[in-house]
Amino acid sequence: MTIRSISLDRTRYRVVRPIAIAINLLACVSLSACANSSLPSPDKGRLLATGGVSQVEGAGGSGLSNWATITGYGSSDSYGATAFHTRAKLNDFDLEVTGAAIGAGNRVEISYARQTFDTGDTGPKLGLRQGYKFHQDIVGAKVRVAGDLVFDQDSLMPQIAVGAQFKKSANGDLVKALGASSHSGVDFYATATKLMLDKNLLLSASLRGTKANQLGLLGFGGPNQDGYSAQFEGSAAYMLSRDLVVGADYRTKPDNLAFAAEGDAKVAFVAWFPNKSLSLTAAAVDMGEIALQGRQTGFYGSVQLGF
Amino acid sequence: MMKPAIQALLLGASLTLSLTLPLQASDKTKSTLYDDLGGKPVMDKVIADMLDLALADPRMAPIFVDSDMERLEKLIIIHTCHIADGPCDYDGQDMRRAHDGLGIRTLHFNTLVENLQQAMDDQDIPFRTQNRFLARLAPMHDDVTERSPVPPRTTKADSYSVAPITRMGPDQDPETPSEASP
Numbered sequence: 001m002t003i004r005s006i007s008l009d010r011t012r013y014r015v016v017r018p019i020a021i022a023i024n025l026l027a028c029v030s031l032s033a034c035a036n037s038s039l040p041s042p043d044k045g046r047l048l049a050t051g052g053v054s055q056v057e058g059a060g061g062s063g064l065s066n067w068a069t070i071t072g073y074g075s076s077d078s079y080g081a082t083a084f085h086t087r088a089k090l091n092d093f094d095l096e097v098t099g100a101a102i103g104a105g106n107r108v109e110i111s112y113a114r115q116t117f118d119t120g121d122t123g124p125k126l127g128l129r130q131g132y133k134f135h136q137d138i139v140g141a142k143v144r145v146a147g148d149l150v151f152d153q154d155s156l157m158p159q160i161a162v163g164a165q166f167k168k169s170a171n172g173d174l175v176k177a178l179g180a181s182s183h184s185g186v187d188f189y190a191t192a193t194k195l196m197l198d199k200n201l202l203l204s205a206s207l208r209g210t211k212a213n214q215l216g217l218l219g220f221g222g223p224n225q226d227g228y229s230a231q232f233e234g235s236a237a238y239m240l241s242r243d244l245v246v247g248a249d250y251r252t253k254p255d256n257l258a259f260a261a262e263g264d265a266k267v268a269f270v271a272w273f274p275n276k277s278l279s280l281t282a283a284a285v286d287m288g289e290i291a292l293q294g295r296q297t298g299f300y301g302s303v304q305l306g307f
Numbered sequence: 308m309m310k311p312a313i314q315a316l317l318l319g320a321s322l323t324l325s326l327t328l329p330l331q332a333s334d335k336t337k338s339t340l341y342d343d344l345g346g347k348p349v350m351d352k353v354i355a356d357m358l359d360l361a362l363a364d365p366r367m368a369p370i371f372v373d374s375d376m377e378r379l380e381k382l383i384i385i386h387t388c389h390i391a392d393g394p395c396d397y398d399g400q401d402m403r404r405a406h407d408g409l410g411i412r413t414l415h416f417n418t419l420v421e422n423l424q425q426a427m428d429d430q431d432i433p434f435r436t437q438n439r440f441l442a443r444l445a446p447m448h449d450d451v452t453e454r455s456p457v458p459p460r461t462t463k464a465d466s467y468s469v470a471p472i473t474r475m476g477p478d479q480d481p482e483t484p485s486e487a488s489p
Contacts, residue, residue, distance in 0.1 A: 017454075045414030047421070075413040076454070106413075153445040198442035200435060241434050242424065 018105025021079050042307060045075030046106065048242055049273045050150055050195075053281050054084035054304050056215065057165055058099035058113025059140045061191075063267040063283055063300070064249040065235040067204045068161035068193035070103035070144055071111065072306055073276050079104045081307040088285055088300035092293040094118040095300075101140075109163070111140040117217045122293060128174075134217045135170035142191075149195045158194035165189075167216035179257045180219025181226050185211045200239040202247070208233060213257050214290060222256035229254045243273045253288065263288025263295065279304045340443070341393030343436045344427075350393070354384045356426035357419070366418045370411060390443050402450040411452050420444070 052069045055061035060071035060082075072080020081102045088095040099113030117134040124130055142163030149159040165187040169175050172183035191206040209228045211220040221227070231254060237247030249267040256262075269283035281302040290296045344350055358380055361367040371379070388395035399405065420441065427437045 043414045045412070045417055047417055075417065077412050077414060148448075151445050151448040153442040196442075197445060198439040200438055239434075239438075 017076065018107030021104040040078065042072070042074050042080045043078035044073040044080065044276045044306075045078055046073045046080075047150060048276060049239070049245060049271075049279075051080065051082070051103070051306070053271055053279050053302060054082060054086070054097075054099060054101065054111075054113075056086065056095075056097055056113075056115070057138045057140060057167075058084075058097070058101060058111040059142055059163070059165070060101065060103070060109055060111075061204070062235045062237060062247055062249055062271070063269050063281070063285070063302075064251040064265055065204060065233045066142075066163070066189055066191050066206050066208075067235065068144060068147070068159040068191040069149055070106050070109045070142070070161075071101040072103040074103050074106060076106045082304050083307075084302060084304040086281075086300055086302035088287075088298060090285070090287060090290075090296040090298040092120070092122040093290060093296060094120060095287075099138075107144050109140070109142040111138075111142070113138045113140075115215065115217060117214075122291075125293070126291060134175075136167055136215070136217050137170070138165050138167045138216070140165040147192075149193060150197070153195075153197050156194070158192040160190070160192050162190045163188075167212060167220070169216060169219055172219075175213075175217075175219030178218055179222045179259055180213055181221030182211075183219050185216060185220030187212060187216075202235070202237040202239075202245075204235040204237075206233045207231070210254060211256065213254065214262060215253075218257060218291070220256075223258040225254060225256045245271045245273070247271075260292045261289050267300075277306045279306070339392035340436075340439055341388055341391035344391055344432055344440060345430060347388070347393070349430050349432070350388065350391070351384055353423070353426045353430055353432070354387060355380060356429060357423045358383070360422040360425055361419055364418060364422060367415060367422065370409060370415055387440075387444075391440055402447055406451045406453075409453070413448070413452055416448050416452055 050069065051072050052060045052062055052067045054071070055066055056064055057066070059066045060069045061067035070080075071082045074080030079102060081100065083100040084098070086095075086097040094117075096116045096118070097113050099111060101109055101111035103109045115134075115136045115138065117136075119126060119128055119132045119134070121130065123132040126132075140163060142161050144159060144161045147157045147159040152159070166184075167187065168184040169180075175183050187208055187210040189206050189208040191204065193202065193204040195202045208231045210231055211226070211228055213219050213222060231252045233249065233251040235247055235249045237245050239245050247269055249265075249269070251265045253262050253264060265288050266286045267283050269281055271279055271281040273279045281300075281304075283300050283302075285298055285300050287296040287298075341350065344353075358371075358376060362371060362376070382399055385395045386397045386399060389397035423441075423444075424437060427440075
């Protein structure tokens with residue numbers, strides 16, 4: 001076999017294989033043909049914690065930040081899946097997120113999340129009824145386009161991924177009354193994540209093109225700005241041991257709505273990975289100003305199951 | 308206005324000193340990664356334990372079916388010593404040729420990493436030192452693993468991970484060594 005044909009094979013493998021796995025998975029899910037199909041069980045062939053946890057929109061990453069990692073532990077020959085629940089208690093609001101994601105061939109990630117933003121006792125202050133809830137559905141797709149988080153330790157090459165998140169608010173009339181131009185929108189992003197294994201350090205940076213107000217819970221676009229703006233999200237994480245990671249996220253957000261200013265969000269977290277089937281995250285969070293109620297700080301807990 | 312500037316300079320100077328002094332000291336003693344890992348007595352045991360764990364690991368054992376384990380252990384001991392800047396010269400085959408045809412996939416590579424981590428834990432090698440070592444080994448992945456363009460043929464419809472191993476049967480040259488030297 002010549003070098004040329006080997007590299008062609010490798011390219012073909014990298015592109016074709018994950019697609020084949022993804023099609024297999026889709027067929028399995030949509031036709032309920034898993035039981036007697038040829039779909040193998042996930043191999044969990046990647047190293048502990050290298051899939052990250054589930055970020056606030058359901059993608060693989062850390063609290064607020066989308067990493068270039070593909071969720072779960074499926075190797076390039078296999079797939080993995082995760083399900084998660086996150087509950088944040090802020091000064092005047094509660095945020096809950098529930099979702100699931102599939103990673104195919106350590107290449108493609110498809111995710112779904114539902115966010116519930118509970119105004120609780122603050123509802124009436126905003127002219128809403130007591131305990132009014134905002135909901136948002138998010139479908140995400142992410143593709144790893146270059147680099148390998150773990151194996152590229154002899155160069156500065158990070159793992160790079162691009163993706164999109166399709167978001168739809170369930171409170172269309174209200175978010176439009178608050179000034180949003182639309183109740184749905186699409187975020188586009190590019191993410192680079194670098195693991196420096198010899199320093200136990202992971203750094204991630206992401207650029208996101210978005211119109212979302214408060215992640216999209218308050219709709220998309222508004223009087224201040226109707227188009228896309230480029231926003232940053234980044235993480236630094238330090239491995240204390242193989243199963244324990246501490247870190248921080250920072251995320252900027254647009255300020256599209258006229259009725260209330262929107263500020264940047266920050267998180268400091270500790271995540272524990274007892275095994276490849278479970279991770280637990282506890283974090284302090286500052287979501288910035290939300291809906292005239294001042295800076296919203298608080299805590300959140302997140303549990304992720306891995307399959 | 309001068310005072311803070313001078314203070315900052317002094318602080319900077321003392322920081323620079325405190326950062327460079329330990330480095331110079333460690334330069335003099337020439338502590339290599341191999342030393343930090345515990346040197347030959349510890350690392351020989353680590354490699355032996357890693358291979359024992361791998362042989363007992365159902366994900367891994369079939370990879371070594373046709374291997375001369377004693378020879379493999381010696382080769383890996385010398386190679387890892389060399390990689391960790393220890394006093395060893397590895398003169399074995401290059402990694403890609405040595406692993407050609409063995410059907411090693413990412414799953415097997417990472418499983419061996421986990422076996423190695425377990426073996427290093429057992430020798431109480433600090434986590435940070437373990438990862439410095441793993442960072443040197445990680446780039447081997449692309450040379451050691453095979454990536455077929457089509458899903459491997461398999462008689463068992465059970466697992467992708469089993470496939471490359473069963474594929475080894477008819478396709479493999481019976482003489483193929485696991486990690487041969489010239």
